[in-house]
Amino acid sequence: MFAAMNNIEDLHQRPIVSVDLAIFALTPDGLEVLLARRGVEPFTGHWALPGGWIHVDEDESLEAAARRVLSDKTGVAAPYFEQVGVFGDAARDPRGWSLSVTYMALIMPDAVILQHGGNVTDAAWHPIAGEATAQPLAFDHAAILKTAITRLRNKVEYTTLPVHLLPEAFTLSELQAVYERLLGRLLDKSAFRKRIAEVDFIVPIVGEMRRASNRPAQLYRLKQARSTVFFDRTI
Amino acid sequence: MFAAMNNIEDLHQRPIVSVDLAIFALTPDGLEVLLARRGVEPFTGHWALPGGWIHVDEDESLEAAARRVLSDKTGVAAPYFEQVGVFGDAARDPRGWSLSVTYMALIMPDAVILQHGGNVTDAAWHPIAGEATAQPLAFDHAAILKTAITRLRNKVEYTTLPVHLLPEAFTLSELQAVYERLLGRLLDKSAFRKRIAEVDFIVPIVGEMRRASNRPAQLYRLKQARSTVFFDRTI
DNA sequence: CGAATAGTGTCTTTTAGACATTATCTT
DNA sequence: AAGATAATGTCTAAAAGACACTATTCG
Numbered sequence: 001m002f003a004a005m006n007n008i009e010d011l012h013q014r015p016i017v018s019v020d021l022a023i024f025a026l027t028p029d030g031l032e033v034l035l036a037r038r039g040v041e042p043f044t045g046h047w048a049l050p051g052g053w054i055h056v057d058e059d060e061s062l063e064a065a066a067r068r069v070l071s072d073k074t075g076v077a078a079p080y081f082e083q084v085g086v087f088g089d090a091a092r093d094p095r096g097w098s099l100s101v102t103y104m105a106l107i108m109p110d111a112v113i114l115q116h117g118g119n120v121t122d123a124a125w126h127p128i129a130g131e132a133t134a135q136p137l138a139f140d141h142a143a144i145l146k147t148a149i150t151r152l153r154n155k156v157e158y159t160t161l162p163v164h165l166l167p168e169a170f171t172l173s174e175l176q177a178v179y180e181r182l183l184g185r186l187l188d189k190s191a192f193r194k195r196i197a198e199v200d201f202i203v204p205i206v207g208e209m210r211r212a213s214n215r216p217a218q219l220y221r222l223k224q225a226r227s228t229v230f231f232d233r234t235i
Numbered sequence: 236m237f238a239a240m241n242n243i244e245d246l247h248q249r250p251i252v253s254v255d256l257a258i259f260a261l262t263p264d265g266l267e268v269l270l271a272r273r274g275v276e277p278f279t280g281h282w283a284l285p286g287g288w289i290h291v292d293e294d295e296s297l298e299a300a301a302r303r304v305l306s307d308k309t310g311v312a313a314p315y316f317e318q319v320g321v322f323g324d325a326a327r328d329p330r331g332w333s334l335s336v337t338y339m340a341l342i343m344p345d346a347v348i349l350q351h352g353g354n355v356t357d358a359a360w361h362p363i364a365g366e367a368t369a370q371p372l373a374f375d376h377a378a379i380l381k382t383a384i385t386r387l388r389n390k391v392e393y394t395t396l397p398v399h400l401l402p403e404a405f406t407l408s409e410l411q412a413v414y415e416r417l418l419g420r421l422l423d424k425s426a427f428r429k430r431i432a433e434v435d436f437i438v439p440i441v442g443e444m445r446r447a448s449n450r451p452a453q454l455y456r457l458k459q460a461r462s463t464v465f466f467d468r469t470i
Numbered sequence: 471c472g473a474a475t476a477g478t479g480t481c482t483t484t485t486a487g488a489c490a491t492t493a494t495c496t497t
Numbered sequence: 498a499a500g501a502t503a504a505t506g507t508c509t510a511a512a513a514g515a516c517a518c519t520a521t522t523c524g
Contacts, residue, residue, distance in 0.1 A: 215521040
């Protein structure tokens with residue numbers, strides 16, 4: 001039935017396609033990314049973004065493939081998830097013309113149980129200094145990671161995305177602290193709360209307070225799970 | 236050398252990968268997208284985003300492949316170019332698990348010489364009503380186009396991207412008109428010019444004016460070709 | 471009560487929006 | 498001069514930012 005079509009396609013070899021993840025978490029040391037140490041060629045021993053092949057017979061969609069990879073590597077199911085882009089050229093992988101479809105995930109580091117095995121000999125959180133990690137990365141993963149970090153940092157400025165680095169229940173002060181750590185600058189409490197109230201994406205959990213040796217703080221949760229809201233901007 | 240690796244990959248069939256383009260232009264009738272009518276199965280006779288396969292032996296990179304497709308279909312070389320994303324799942328193409336790497340291009344409609352041949356029997360500009368075209372599109376191209384249109388419309392709000400829909404030399408009134416047509420609302424001249432002056436991405440072409448039967452208008456050009464600047468926004 | 475952080479209010483400065491005015495060309 | 502659009506200025510209303518103040522808990 002598709003004979004006419006197939007011979008057109010047969011003229012051109014298909015590229016290799018992998019799904020790779022930039023998994024971010026905020027630890028006491030700052031923003032960190034989860035990396036896997038490669039146990040096979042090429043780039044054996046190098047750190048790399050965790051990833052895998054698309055399983056044509058198993059994965060429903062690209063995002064499903066990415067979620068499978070995330071679950072395989074971290075044991076975590078449903079954090080914030082966003083496509084960063086596709087990176088592809090003739091030279092990035094010595095095995096041939098290849099594509100990396102890259103997703104970014106934000107998670108709570110506590111929830112993660114790191115999984116080894118497969119092509120990976122080791123997995124660990126790596127601190128991000130500026131827009132990179134201390135170690136050189138396999139393939140073009142340093143450039144991909146840089147793109148993901150830039151996207152993340154930009155979105156902190158104009159969306160509610162940082163909320164996904166917090167547990168389900170959080171206080172406004174905790175949320176402000178996340179913004180401040182990602183932005184690298186202090187924010188005014190009053191102005192911050194006005195801005196958050198405006199976009200109306202969180203609700204107080206009535207009766208639930210964060211208690212310490214001072215005035216207790218109201219706990220909040222997201223209105224819709226996994227939603228990200230954009231702040232106002234104009235032309 | 237890569238034996239251990241290759242047998243891992245061999246377990247999984249590679250998906251089909253195409254590069255598709257959402258090519259936009261602003262005509263007297265409004266925002267339009269360039270579509271190609273398919274001459275082969277599947278979806279013969281349907282309109283689709285112009286696209287092609289990656290030529291592993293010829294294309295240096297994804298963007299190079301996209302630029303080749305653009306040049307093949309329009310004869311135009313270097314307009315504004317941006318990756319929209321990857322769309323991939325098991326069901327979007329009856330020939331099998333497939334990926335569409337989609338780019339968005341902005342061009343001047345005058346410069347284009349539409350090319351036929353190949354899998355395409357016809358190519359034409361189609362007006363965009365809301366977030367879609369009047370005709371149903373092949374594959375999941377309606378959803379892809381919707382994503383591209385949304386991206387374009389959003390970027391009009393907070394970037395200087397609309398400048399790429401104008402010729403090299405343009406007046407401030409012409410630039411404002413492009414914004415107004417894309418946004419669907421009128422802007423205040425004074426406020427618009429303040430905003431444009433702030434981001435400082437265009438320069439007057441000294442001595443060059445647009446003449447009509449009224450006061451002549453200063454012509455401007457981009458400071459750096461193809462640059463897009465973001466307006467201020469804050470957390 | 472003191473220490474500590476939560477939460478709100480006030481004032482000032484800056485910015486945005488509406489609108490008016492002036493400028494410069496053609497016919 | 499009339500008509501048209503370019504370009505800039507002015508005034509007001511709204512928003513942002515700095516900072517102070519009040520509130521509530523623990524020890």
